[in-house]
Amino acid sequence: MDVFRLTPQIPPDQFTVELLDAIVHNKAILQLDNHSFLAERLKELLVDGFDPKQIAQISKAILAASGRAIGDIRTHWAMNARDLIEIALTLQRIKSTRSEGLDLFEALLEQGAYEADKVLREIDRRTN
Numbered sequence: 189m190d191v192f193r194l195t196p197q198i199p200p201d202q203f204t205v206e207l208l209d210a211i212v213h214n215k216a217i218l219q220l221d222n223h224s225f226l227a228e229r230l231k232e233l234l235v236d237g238f239d240p241k242q243i244a245q246i247s248k249a250i251l252a253a254s255g256r257a258i259g260d261i262r263t264h265w266a267m268n269a270r271d272l273i274e275i276a277l278t279l280q281r282i283k284s285t286r287s288e289g290l291d292l293f294e295a296l297l298e299q300g301a302y303e304a305d306k307v308l309r310e311i312d313r314r315t316n
Contacts, residue, residue, distance in 0.1 A: 189217060192225040200238040208246050218253035224264055226250065227271035234278055244288035247275050251295055259300030269302040277307075 191198075191207070198204050211217050211226075218226075227250060234243045251258060251272060254265040258272075273296060279289025296304040 189220050189226065192229045195229075198229045198233060200233055200236045204233070204238070205242065208242055212246055212249050215249055215253060218250060224267050227268040227275070231271045231275050231278075234275060240279055240282050240285040241288070243275060244279050244285050244292060247272055247279075247292055248288075248295070251292065251299065251301075254299070256299050258296065259302050259304075261302055266302040269296070269304065272296060273301065273304055273307050 227247070230243050230246060234240060250268060254263075254268065257263040257265040258269050260266055273293070276289045276293035276296060279285040279292060282289070293304070297308065
């Protein structure tokens with residue numbers, strides 16, 4: 189998992205696909221303490237045009253691994269909350285992953301992700 193910390197930018201290539209697939213299929217890896225840059229790198233990959241369905245899949249795995257700790261600022265999981273929120277919002281803007289983005293954002297809210305309710309209030313203010 190240190191690759192996400194040590195590499196300033198993950199290339200959107202086949203090796204990245206294989207790495208992310210390995211993480212999704214071995215979710216115990218996400219329980220390691222040194223995964224703090226994974227969500228940030230996923231956000232960057234999404235901006236670079238990486239497969240949004242794979243980004244949605246691994247984001248969901250991160251959230252499942254975190255449980256309610258995503259909302260507890262005393263844990264390392266809370267550092268991922270803002271990036272996961274941004275990923276969820278971006279996925280909602282992409283037609284092929286609109287529902288995955290919505291599901292991810294709702295799960296973030298349900299699990300009490302740090303600042304998710306604040307983002308929802310900001311969105312509500314803009315639409316009213």
